[in-house]
Amino acid sequence: MKSSLLLVLLVPTAGCLRTEMLAEAPAPPPRWPAVAAPPSGEGFAQVLIAADVPARVALADGTVVCRETPCATTMGFGSYSLVFTGLKDDERTSQVRLDVEGQTVVLNHVLGRVHRSPARTFGEVLLLAGLTATATFLAVDSDVSPNLRNPLLALGGVGLGLSVVGGAITFASPVTMRGGSSTQWSPAAPAIAGLRLDSQF
Numbered sequence: 001m002k003s004s005l006l007l008v009l010l011v012p013t014a015g016c017l018r019t020e021m022l023a024e025a026p027a028p029p030p031r032w033p034a035v036a037a038p039p040s041g042e043g044f045a046q047v048l049i050a051a052d053v054p055a056r057v058a059l060a061d062g063t064v065v066c067r068e069t070p071c072a073t074t075m076g077f078g079s080y081s082l083v084f085t086g087l088k089d090d091e092r093t094s095q096v097r098l099d100v101e102g103q104t105v106v107l108n109h110v111l112g113r114v115h116r117s118p119a120r121t122f123g124e125v126l127l128l129a130g131l132t133a134t135a136t137f138l139a140v141d142s143d144v145s146p147n148l149r150n151p152l153l154a155l156g157g158v159g160l161g162l163s164v165v166g167g168a169i170t171f172a173s174p175v176t177m178r179g180g181s182s183t184q185w186s187p188a189a190p191a192i193a194g195l196r197l198d199s200q201f
Helices: 002-017 118-139 146-172
Strands: 019-022 044-051 055-059 064-066 071-076 078-086 093-100 104-110 113-115 175-178 181-185
Touching: 044 055, 044 093, 064 071, 071 078, 071 093, 093 104, 093 181, 118 146
Parallel strands: 019 175, 044 104
Antiparallel strands: 044 071, 055 064, 055 078, 078 093, 104 181, 113 175
16 A cells, blocks of 8 residues: 555656746847946956846856946956846846957846746645655554554545645646846957946846
């Protein structure tokens, strides 16, 4: 019976794996961020970053590139993986590759989004509670005293019911994911250090 119950539980837990990929946002137009370009030295480039919402930008290892967009910094030549995280909406997040090749590089980015609906969260709570109750039932030796057998069977039944209901809600409320999009470009001439441009992305 317990082995059959384990197989049954595989069905509702599969709902946790369901995600829905949405089309990427359109690439943003190339625009100068409203920030002052920093001075660049030998082997380094001016990097100006703007996003559609205020965001924190960090390297893949967690090193902060800028605390809030729009921003400007200097970076060595090469390729970087940048992680954008929305400051006012933690669902807004995405990762983009930045290639620093010229003396001045501008990156305009539209953040992606990972959305979990309240129904999804509620379903996961029910599923977790059901799995916990069922695991408790399965962990107890089958040779328990008659006084405990009926409560354990009831616990197993409740756990199974919560797992099925929670799994159904979770499956019906997939996590939706939308990838971010970027436009990376370099001007014809390096930006002048200290120059602040008025156009805002």
